[in-house]
Amino acid sequence: MATATATAAVVRTEARLFGRELGALFWTVLFPTALVAVLGSIPSFSDPVAGTGGLRTIDLYVSVAVLMSMSMAAVMAMPAAVFAYREAGVLRRLRTTPVGPGAVLLAQALLHAAAVIGASALVLTIGRVAYDTPLPESPVGYLMAYALALVATFSVGAVITSLVPNSRIGTAVGTIVFFPMLFTAGVWLPVQVMPDVLREIVVVTPLGAASEALAEAMAGDFPDLRHLVVVAVWAVVLWLVSVRTFRWE
Amino acid sequence: MGSAAVVVDDLRKRYGDKVAVDGISLRVEEGEIFGILGPNGAGKTTTVECVAGLRIGDEGSVRVHGLDPWTDRPALTRILGIQLQESRLQAKITVREALELWTALYDDPVAWPDLAERLGLTELLPQRYAKLSGGQQQRLSIALALVGRPRVVVLDELSTGLDPRARRDVWQLVRDVRAAGTTVLLVTHAMEEAQQLCDRIAIVDRGRIRALDTPTGLVDAAGPATTTTFRPSAPTDLEALRELPGVVSVHADDGRVVVTGADDTVLRLLPVLERQHVVPQSLRVEAGSLDTAYLDLTADPIEETV
Numbered sequence: 001m002a003t004a005t006a007t008a009a010v011v012r013t014e015a016r017l018f019g020r021e022l023g024a025l026f027w028t029v030l031f032p033t034a035l036v037a038v039l040g041s042i043p044s045f046s047d048p049v050a051g052t053g054g055l056r057t058i059d060l061y062v063s064v065a066v067l068m069s070m071s072m073a074a075v076m077a078m079p080a081a082v083f084a085y086r087e088a089g090v091l092r093r094l095r096t097t098p099v100g101p102g103a104v105l106l107a108q109a110l111l112h113a114a115a116v117i118g119a120s121a122l123v124l125t126i127g128r129v130a131y132d133t134p135l136p137e138s139p140v141g142y143l144m145a146y147a148l149a150l151v152a153t154f155s156v157g158a159v160i161t162s163l164v165p166n167s168r169i170g171t172a173v174g175t176i177v178f179f180p181m182l183f184t185a186g187v188w189l190p191v192q193v194m195p196d197v198l199r200e201i202v203v204v205t206p207l208g209a210a211s212e213a214l215a216e217a218m219a220g221d222f223p224d225l226r227h228l229v230v231v232a233v234w235a236v237v238l239w240l241v242s243v244r245t246f247r248w249e
Numbered sequence: 250m251g252s253a254a255v256v257v258d259d260l261r262k263r264y265g266d267k268v269a270v271d272g273i274s275l276r277v278e279e280g281e282i283f284g285i286l287g288p289n290g291a292g293k294t295t296t297v298e299c300v301a302g303l304r305i306g307d308e309g310s311v312r313v314h315g316l317d318p319w320t321d322r323p324a325l326t327r328i329l330g331i332q333l334q335e336s337r338l339q340a341k342i343t344v345r346e347a348l349e350l351w352t353a354l355y356d357d358p359v360a361w362p363d364l365a366e367r368l369g370l371t372e373l374l375p376q377r378y379a380k381l382s383g384g385q386q387q388r389l390s391i392a393l394a395l396v397g398r399p400r401v402v403v404l405d406e407l408s409t410g411l412d413p414r415a416r417r418d419v420w421q422l423v424r425d426v427r428a429a430g431t432t433v434l435l436v437t438h439a440m441e442e443a444q445q446l447c448d449r450i451a452i453v454d455r456g457r458i459r460a461l462d463t464p465t466g467l468v469d470a471a472g473p474a475t476t477t478t479f480r481p482s483a484p485t486d487l488e489a490l491r492e493l494p495g496v497v498s499v500h501a502d503d504g505r506v507v508v509t510g511a512d513d514t515v516l517r518l519l520p521v522l523e524r525q526h527v528v529p530q531s532l533r534v535e536a537g538s539l540d541t542a543y544l545d546l547t548a549d550p551i552e553e554t555v
Contacts, residue, residue: 006353009350009354020341085339089337090337092303092333092336093333093338098354098397
C-alpha cells in the first residue's frame with residue numbers, strides 16, 4: 001500500500017527539518033569529538049591505566065565519548081523533539097492522516113540514531129588520527145555491541161517520551177536519567193577500572209553492559225555474551241513499556 | 250433520502266464529571282454541507298472528534314460511509330479530512346514542504362498548487378510554519394484537510410483568524426469542494442457562516458441537539474417576528490423590557506441590547522426606554538433571523554443590565 005511511500009515521505013521531510021536544528025546537531029555530532037580532542041591533549045591521559053592491559057586513559061575515553069553522545073541524543077534530544085511535537089499538536093494532526101504519528105516517531109529515532117552513528121565514526125576517526133587510539137580489534141563484535149547499545153539507549157529515551165507528560169518535566173527527567181547513564185557508561189570512572197562490587201552492579205545496567213561489550217570488542221575479543229544479553233533484554237523490556245504507555249496528546 | 254455519509258447515533262461522552270456530549274444523533278447526507286452550531290463548550294468539537302476517531306465515545310456509535318471510526322481508523326483516515334483547532338505543524342516546516350508531505354500521504358490527492366492558489370498561499374510557499382500569522386496557518390490547515398480529496402471533510406471553526414475577504418474565499422472554496430462531491434461537516438459558532446454555507450444546521454447546546462433544520466426552517470420555527478437591536482446610551486433595565494407584552498427574549502450582546510418579539514414590540518419598547526432616559530443608538534428593526542433561533546435555543550441568562 002501507499003503507507004510505505006508515505007512513511008518515506010515523512011522521514012524525508014523530518015530529515016530536512018532535523019538539518020535545520022543546528023544546536024541539536026552540534027551537541028550530538030560535534031561535542032563528543034571535541035571532548036576527545038580536549039581530553040587527548042591532557043598529557044596524563046596518555047599514560048597507561050593499571051589493570052586495563054596497557055590501555056591509556058584516552059583509549060578508554062573513546063568508548064566513553066561514543067556512549068555519551070548516544071545517551072545525549074537518546075534521552076535528551078530525541079525526547080525533546082517528540083515533546084515539542086506532542087505539545088504543538090503535530091502528533092495529533094498526523095493521527096488524522098493515513099500515515100499516523102508513529103511515522104514521525106520512527107523518523108525522529110532514525111535521524112537521531114543516524115546522527116549518533118556519524119558522531120561515533122567521527123570520534124573513532126579523530127581519536128585514531130590525532131591520538132593513535134586503537135580501532136576496534138573485533139569489528140563485528142563492536143558493531144554488534146554498538147547496535148545493541150543504540151537500541152537500548154533509544155529505548156530508555158522512548159520510555160521517557162511515553163511516561164513523562166510534558167517537556168518541562170521531560171527535560172528534568174532526561175537530565176536525571178542522563179547522569180546515571182553516564183556514570184554506568186564509565187564517563188567519570190571507566191567501568192573497566194571500577195571496584196569489583198560496583199562493577200558487578202554496573203554491568204547489569206544497559207549502559208554498563210554496553211560499555212563492557214564495547215571495551216571487549218575494542219580489545220579484540222568478541223563481547224561476552226552475558227553483556228550482549230543484558231543489553232538486549234533491557235532494550236526489549238523498555239521498548240515494550242514505551243509502546244504500551246505512549247500518548248499521542 | 251440519499252446515502253448517508255455520517256451517521257451518529259446517541260453519542261455520549263463525558264470527561265470526569267463533566268458531560269460534554271449527552272445523546273447526540275444525526276445523519277449527514279452525502280454531498281451535504283452540514284453545520285454544527287453552538288456556543289463554546291456546547292460539545293461541538295467533541296462530537297466531530299468522535300466522528301474523526303480522535304476520541305472514543307462512552308456510548309452510542311458513529312459511522313462514516315459505513316466505517317467505524319473508533320475501531321477502523323486506518324481506513325477512515327483515507328476518506329476523512331479534518332481541520333482541527335489547536336493543532337500546529339512542525340515549526341520549521343515550510344508551506345511548500347507541508348503541502349508536498351500531505352500530498353504524499355494520500356492515494357489520490359488533488360493538485361496542491363491549485364489549492365494553494367485558492368487559499369492565497371502561493372506567495373507563502375517558502376515561509377516556515379512558525380513565521381505564519383494565525384490566519385495563514387488556518388488557510389494552510391484547510392488546504393491540508395482538503396489535499397487528500399476526502400469524501401468527508403470536517404472543518405472546525407473554519408474562519409477563525411481570517412479577514413473578511415479570506416473568509417469569503419474560503420466559503421466559496423467550501424461550496425466548490427461540495428460541488429465536487431465532498432460532504433462537509435462544519436463546526437462553527439458564527440451565525441453568518443452557518444447561514445451562508447449550510448444546507449442543514451444542528452444547533453447544539455450543553456451536549457444536546459436543540460434544533461436541526463435548514464437555515465430557513467430554523468428561522469421560521471423560531472417564531473418571533475422581529476428583532477430589535479440598539480446600543481443604549483445609558484444603563485438599561487432589561488427586566489422592565491422583558492415584562493412588556495409580546496416580548497420573547499431580551500439580552501445584552503457586546504454592548505448592544507437585542508429584543509425579540511411580536512411586530513408591535515418596537516412600539517412598546519420606545520416609551521419604556523424614554524422613561525429610563527435611554528436613547529436607543531443605531532436602532533435596527535429586522536425580521537426574524539438565524540440569530541433569533543439560535544439565541545432562543547441556546548438561551549442562557551446573560552447580564553441583566555448593560
